[in-house]
Amino acid sequence: xxxxxxxxxxxxxxxxxxxxxxxxxxxxxxxxxxxxxxxxxxxxxxxxxxxxxxxxxxxxxxxxxxxxxxxxxxxxxxxxxxxxxxxxxxxxxxxxxxxxxxxxxxxxxxxxxxxxxxxxxxxxxxxxxxxxxxxxxxxxxxxxxxxxxxxxxxxxxxxxxxxxxxxxxxxxxxxxxxxxxxxxxxxxxxxxxxxxxxxxxxxxxxxxxxxxxxxxxxxxxxxxxxxxxxxxxxxxxxxxxxxxxxxxxxxxxxxxxxxxxxxxxxxxxxxxxxxxxxxxxxxxxxxxxxxxxxxxxxxxxxxxxxxxxxxxxxxxxxxxxxxxxxxxxxxxxxxxxxxxxxxxxxxxxxxxxxxxxxxxxxxxxxxxxxxxxxxxxxxxxxxxxxxxxxxxxxxxxx
Numbered sequence: 249x250x251x252x253x254x255x256x257x258x259x260x261x262x263x264x265x266x267x268x269x270x271x272x273x274x275x276x277x278x279x280x281x282x283x284x285x286x287x288x289x290x291x292x293x294x295x296x297x298x299x300x301x302x303x304x305x306x307x308x309x310x311x312x313x314x315x316x317x318x319x320x321x322x323x324x325x326x327x328x329x330x331x332x333x334x335x336x337x338x339x340x341x342x343x344x345x346x347x348x349x350x351x352x353x354x355x356x357x358x359x360x361x362x363x364x365x366x367x368x369x370x371x372x373x374x375x376x377x378x379x380x381x382x383x384x385x386x387x388x389x390x391x392x393x394x395x396x397x398x399x400x401x402x403x404x405x406x407x408x409x410x411x412x413x414x415x416x417x418x419x420x421x422x423x424x425x426x427x428x429x430x431x432x433x434x435x436x437x438x439x440x441x442x443x444x445x446x447x448x449x450x451x452x453x454x455x456x457x458x459x460x461x462x463x464x465x466x467x468x469x470x471x472x473x474x475x476x477x478x479x480x481x482x483x484x485x486x487x488x489x490x491x492x493x494x495x496x497x498x499x500x501x502x503x504x505x506x507x508x509x510x511x512x513x514x515x516x517x518x519x520x521x522x523x524x525x526x527x528x529x530x531x532x533x534x535x536x537x538x539x540x541x542x543x544x545x546x547x548x549x550x551x552x553x554x555x556x557x558x559x560x561x562x563x564x565x566x567x568x569x570x571x572x573x574x575x576x577x578x579x580x581x582x583x584x585x586x587x588x589x590x591x592x593x594x595x596x597x598x599x600x601x602x603x604x605x606x607x608x609x610x611x612x613x614x615x616x617x618x619x620x621x622x623x624x625x626x627x628x629x630x631x632x633x634x635x636x637x638x639x640x641x642x643x644x645x646x
Contacts, residue, residue, distance in 0.1 A: 256283025256611050261436070264340045265289065265320065266348040266360065268296040270392070270418055271452070272377050273316040274425035276347050279432065280319035281603040281614060287339055287628055288317065288619065292324040295621040306598055308591075308617065318589055318600060319614045321624035327358050336360060338632050341368045344445075345432055349377040352386035362447040372445040373435040375428050381451045390452050392418035399456040404463055407478045424455040485531040486510070489568070491543050492551040499542075500564040504528065509561045513554075514545040589617040 251259055261284040265276040273288075273296065280286040290296055298313040306314060323339075325332040337359060340346050346365065348355050355361045355376075362374040376382070379390010396402050396414045406413035431448040439445055457464060462483060463474045474482055479498075481487035486507070489496040501507040504527070511519050519525050519541060524534040531538055546554055551567045558565040569577070578585035587602040597617035632638065 254609060254611055256614070259283040261285070261345065262343045263287065264343040264346040266346065266350065266355070267377065268349065269298055270316060270421040271424040271428065272347050272349040274422060275375070275377070275428040275432070276320065277316050277318060278425065278429045278603070279345065283614070284345070286320040287624070288320045288322045289325050289336055289339070290322055290621060292326050292622070295322070299621065308597055314598070314600070314618045317618040319616045320619055321628060322619035322622055323625050323628045324622040333359060335629070335632065337365070337368070339628070340365050340372065342632070342635055343369070343372065344436070345373045345375065347375045347377070347428065352378055352382040366445065370444055371439055373432055373439065374445065374447040375432050376447065376449045377424060377428055378449070378451045380453050382449060385451070385453070392421045392452065395420045395452040395456055399453050400460065401456060404474045404476060406476045408476050410476070412476065420452050420456045423459045424450055424452050427455045427458070480535065483532065484528060485535045485538055486542060490539065490546055492546045492554055493549055495551045496568055497546065497551040497554055498566050498568060499558070502564070506563050507531070509563050510558060513557050513561055513563070514542065516541065516545055587613055587615055589615050591617045592623065
């Protein structure tokens with residue numbers, strides 16, 4: 249049956265969420281934001297590790313946990329016991345999607361592996377997330393910070409004379425979550441054609457390497473190993489932070505037209521015939537001389553002045569702002585960057601960044617606050633009991 253146009257696209261899809269920390273929970277929250285019913289299975293009394301990660305804490309809990317767990321239901325299950333494993337298997341047997349980030353082999357040891365569950369539920373889409381894959385890297389602990397280090401991201405991040413730096417957010421986990429979500433949605437489309445599910449695997453190292461883009465291809469295609477360049481771009485100039493009278497300005501000239509417009513705004517038309525700056529390749533080669541010339545003129549006025557003047561002629565330019573500044577900008581642009589989530593009683597529970605997807609026809613976003621640990625113990629069990637056969641299948645005695 250077709251969904252009404254005002255319904256979220258994954259309405260009616262059930263997700264069994266056996267993941268914790270960031271990559272898996274972000275993937276399942278994305279599915280929840282798209283309308284899926286996500287049942288988060290958590291350890292009794294402890295729950296997801298990130299429930300305890302802080303400070304900072306909001307009035308309702310860890311802000312880390314809350315950032316990736318809205319619109320979910322929480323059930324506590326001790327997977328070391330037969331009774332709770334039976335409930336977990338029942339949830340998986342009635343789900344469309346399962347997401348897990350156990351250590352490789354951990355799900356199978358609990359009777360929750362793909363081979364076992366696909367027999368019970370042939371349409372199940374089973375997504376496994378790991379640090380370094382299920383082969384020779386299976387035993388390596390996978391943390392975003394470590395993968396940023398060993399995968400090369402830190403080697404291209406930071407000032408040229410400074411130490412290697414991580415990105416200011418767990419970007420590898422986030423990239424992996426996006427990859428997992430893409431794979432899951434593709435598998436759902438394939439299931440529409442075949443009726444069969446499948447297993448997909450993503451790992452942090454591969455997701456990082458897949459996102460290295462031009463920097464990775466610089467190594468593969470040109471044999472050039474990228475290095476730390478601070479805020480400069482390895483292939484475009486000017487494309488970096490430049491100092492004005494009071495503060496730096498981000499300037500991004502992606503083509504010759506924008507560069508010419510920049511020189512005219514700055515009153516540096518004399519550089520238009522300078523062979524060092526006629527092409528982007530020449531500008532990259534002579535970046536230091538170009539920066540000196542640009543900053544000499546930028547230093548005469550404030551960053552705000554130059555941002556306004558450059559933006560007016562179509563040159564991308566902006567001051568470095570805080571997260572609060574970014575929110576203010578998004579609101580000024582009518583992008584509605586946040587939503588107010590609500591607890592089970594419908595009371596406001598705090599603001600969160602909304603799903604970045606907007607829809608036409610418009611849909612009403614889901615706004616359920618991240619669940620308390622075990623908040624849905626009873627309701628999930630009632631749902632299972634209402635299904636044909638109740639809480640089945642039973643665990644084998646083998």
